[in-house]
Amino acid sequence: MIERFRVAPGSVTALTVSGGDRFEVIDRFGRQPAELTVLAADPRAVTGWTPDAPATVLRSLVAGPDEIGYAAGRILTLLSRHIDQDRARALRLFGDDSAAGARSGFGVDADAVVLVAAPASRMDLAGADPNPPSEVMVEVHRAKPARPEARELPAPLAEPLWDMRIGSSTASSYEIRAGQFIQIIDVEGRQCSDFLAFDARGLDGGREYGLDPTTTRTIGGGAYPQPGLSGKFFDSRAQPLVEVVRDTVGRHDTFALACTAKYYADLGYPGHVNCTDNFNATLSRFGVAARAGWPALNLFYNTAFDAAHQLTSDEPWSRPGDYVMLRACTDLVCASSACPDDIDPANGWMPTDIHVRVYDSTRRFSVAVGHRLTPDSEPVLTKPTAFADRTGALTSTFTEYHGYWLPNSFDGYGPQHEYWACRERVAVMDLSALRKFEVLGPDAETLLQATLTRDIRRLSRGQVVYSAMCTETGGVIDDCTVLRLGDNNFRFIGGDPHDGIWLRTQAEKLGLQQVWIKDSTDQMHNIAVQGPASRDLLAGLIWTPPTQPTLRDLGWFRFLIGRLGGPDGPPLLVSRTGYTGELGYELWVHPDDGGTLWDAVWTAGAPHGIAPLGLEALELLRVESGLIAAGHEFDDQTDPFEAGIGFAVPLKTKTDDFIGRAALTERKAHPQRVLVGLRLDGNETAGHGDCVHIGRAQVGVVTSGVRSPILGAGIALCRMAVQHAEPGTRVEIGKLDGHRKRIPATVTTFPFYDPEKSRPRA
Incomplete structure (x- = not known):
């Protein structure tokens, strides 16, 4: 069995090894240094370990009250026992x-603690050879597996x-004070844990105010609360009892009954231990009346309603160490x-x-959802962007968007105000959730030419191109923009964090040895400044050297590298691009310069x-302008022609082969569906x-729909059968079951707004 450990850029990971073990340190994505320090009574505990440089990451660690500081303190405590x-x-x-996947292996002769660090220096955004820091992996081969x-x-x-450890097939009760944090951990993975909570003062007065499913779902508007704005569980008085702070699983059944004696008896297992009886026993000391079945918050249990509204269940999604963290809103x-369920999945x-940990109310934990990029990845928690302090001062309405918190709308403004500011004046929005990858090396152009629909060989230095990235069957994995910074340096910007994995996989399949795909998302955060006044606003802010165009001279789909405010200001890259049609x-910029x-x-x-501009207003702008979105206009079952971006597939002028070319040639010759606009009556x-x-x-399906402020009408983008795609065709949009209510509409061309794109070209 191999144990794997992730070392995030700029961090240290400690692992204990014993005589006979072996471990390997892996430069997962290439060009990333690592620092190995061994703490042991025997200086020869690890063969091949001869320190040759300062441990820069260890020397810079600072203990503190937050999570990062606490982890640093644990490492420093280990270190202090030796040096x-x-x-x-x-x-x-x-x-x-170093190549992606490069390895260094070590044998272990005696017990030791191994510290592996991944030094992280700030990426030179404007440099000729940007190399963002990346993670390091450690694989441990145990002589005696645990x-x-x-x-x-x-x-x-x-x-x-x-x-507190809650043993298998048991339940325990405990008291929590207001503000304290409850971390409920799935020790082995795939284990359901039911949770109940009661207002303690109510119980002292003989009244049971517990988690109420109907109230919670009505107030929150969802099947179950998740970290974010609507993250609270309420009792029947509409008083919040607990708030979800973190969830590394993201898939639960909520408020089904905890398993009951009747459930097992009906399936032929009378007398089977069950959660309800366990709860009754452990809660009796607080005067809670026994029930035949407890409506509970069913953490980690994987159920859902299918399209026929049938309740389905399957094995839980949780992995060993996954957890949900709650904060008590009252005692x-x-x-x-x-x-104890062992008769179904x-x-x-x-x-x-199950394991329960409780933390003091003085602690501060980030609000986050865990995302796994691949099934075997460690969960990555939602992050704030470099502009969170500024946007957070203007609104509390944030949405979890592809691993980052982004504003939905702004207090004192609202979607309509934000929309009109962009159309008539100028607006600024946070787009840091875009995924950025540096594609570097002599084989970089070859890789992008083979994986993107656009002809990358035609891309000039300082130019941006919009492209699709497709599967062999022609489905769109993602749309993206690509910037050429040099002969062998490209910046890929997409929406899906999996894009980097796809590019690395294709590079391996193509046998390309001299290309590195490095994730630079955490090294570059970005805002969009959009609207008729955007040029005038920025012209006085952006300084450029003589080798770069001035902001006023910057062409459409071009970029410049300059400084903010003058030659000594923070470096930044400015592209004349956007997602608003203006x-x-x-x-x-680097996140340090975001504020x-x-x-x-x-x-x-x-x-x-x-x-300021939030996601709600952006949706109005982008649909009016006919701009597509993942999961709406395209997915990997939809080709670029069906998604309305056939212009990004130049089959005639790009003669080189690329992934999906044969399928796209066939699909273009025999189209089945096409993206059209709809203008609704009423x-x-x-x-x-x-x-x-x-x-x-x-004959079609709506992919996106809004009420257009500038047109004063409902509009929609629709994937339509080619036989009915002619402008002027009358159709009906089905609501309810698709037949009991219909909204008349007319097929139109799109974009609905500025069809010649004269405004962004201005």
Whole structure:
């Protein structure tokens, strides 16, 4: 069995090894140095370890009250038992030209603690050879693999007030004070844990105010609360009891009954231990009346309603160490179970333990959802952007968007105000959730030419091109823009964090040895400044050297590299691109400079009537302008022609082969569907997924729909059968079941707004 550990850029990971073990340090994406420090009584505990450089990451660690500081403190405690921090040394591994997947292996002769660090310096955004820091992996091959039941818990997120193990097939009750945090951990993975909570003061007065499913769903508007704006669970008085702070799983059944004696008896297992009876027993000491079935928050249990509204269930999604963290909104009496169900997939057929940790109310944890890029990846928590301090001062309405928190709308403005500011004046929005990848090396152009529909060989230095990236069958994996910074340097910007994995996979298949795909998302955050006044606003802010065009001279789909405010200001990249259909620019800076950039734009924009722009207003702008979105107009089952971006597939002028070319040639010759515009009669709006009919037959489906402020009408983008795509064709949009209510509409061309794109070209 191989144990794998991730070392994030700029961090240190500690692992314990014993005599006979082997471990390998892996430069996963290439060109990333690593530092290896061994702490052991025997200096020869690890063969091949000869320190040759200062341990720069260890020397820079600072303990603190937050999660990062707490983790640093644990490392420093280990280090202090062996050496002073400022004297720590390491063996330096890998270098600026190491290949993706490069490995360094070591044997272990005696017990030791191994510290592996991934140094992270700030990427030179304007440099000739940008090389963002990336993660390092460690694989440990144990001479004596640990017993499965001895699985180690994840490290605490802070100093716990107390820990409690809930043994398999049991339940325990406990008291929590207002503001304290409850971390419920699935120890082995795939284990359901039911959770109950009651207002403690209510129980003291003989009244039970517990989690109420109907109230919670009505107030929150969702099947179950998740971290974010609507993250609270309520009792029947509409008083919040707990708030979801973190969730590394993202898939639960909520408020089904905890398993009952009747459930097992009806299936032929009378007398089977069950959560409800376990709850009744453990809660009796608080005077809680026994029930035949407890409506519970069913953490980790994987159920859903299918298209026929039938309740389905399958094995839980949770992995070992996954957790949900709740914050108590008031003093609580809680109960948690380790569900005993071993007769169906509720617990992966094997009930195991649950672990509960409680943290003090003075601790601060980021609000986050966990995302796994691949099934075997560690969860990555939602991050704030470089502009979060500025946007957070203007609104509390944030949406979890592709791993980042982005504003939905702004207090005192609202979607309509934000929309009109962009159409008539100028608006600024945070687009940092876009994924950026540096594609570097002599084989970079070859890789992009083979994986993108556009002819990358025609791309000039300083130019931006919009493209699609397709599967062999012609489906769109993602749309993207590509910037050429040099002969062998490209910047790929897309929406899907998986894009980098796809590019690396194709490079391996093509046998390309001299290309590195490095994720630079965390090294470059960006805002969009859009609207008729955007050029005038930015012209006085952006300084460019003589080798670069001035902002006023910057052409459409071109970029410049300059400085903010003058030759000594923060470096930035400015592209004349956008997602609104207006004249506009995107400004890219290192996160350390995010606040400075926002302040400069906001101050300079005041005379122009600048407004912030959220996701709700952006949706109005992009649909009016006929701009497509992943999961709406395209997915990997939709080709670029069906998605309305056939212009990005130059089959005649791009003679080189690329992934999906043969399929796209066939699809273009024999189209089945095409993207069209719809203009609705009346004032109702269409929504994504609404069926489009002529008579009883369905002829299309709405991909996006809004009420256009500038047109004063409902508009929609629709994937339509080619036989009915002629402008002027009358159709009906189906609501309810698609037949009981119909909204008449007319097929039109799109974009609905500025069809010649004269405004962004202005």
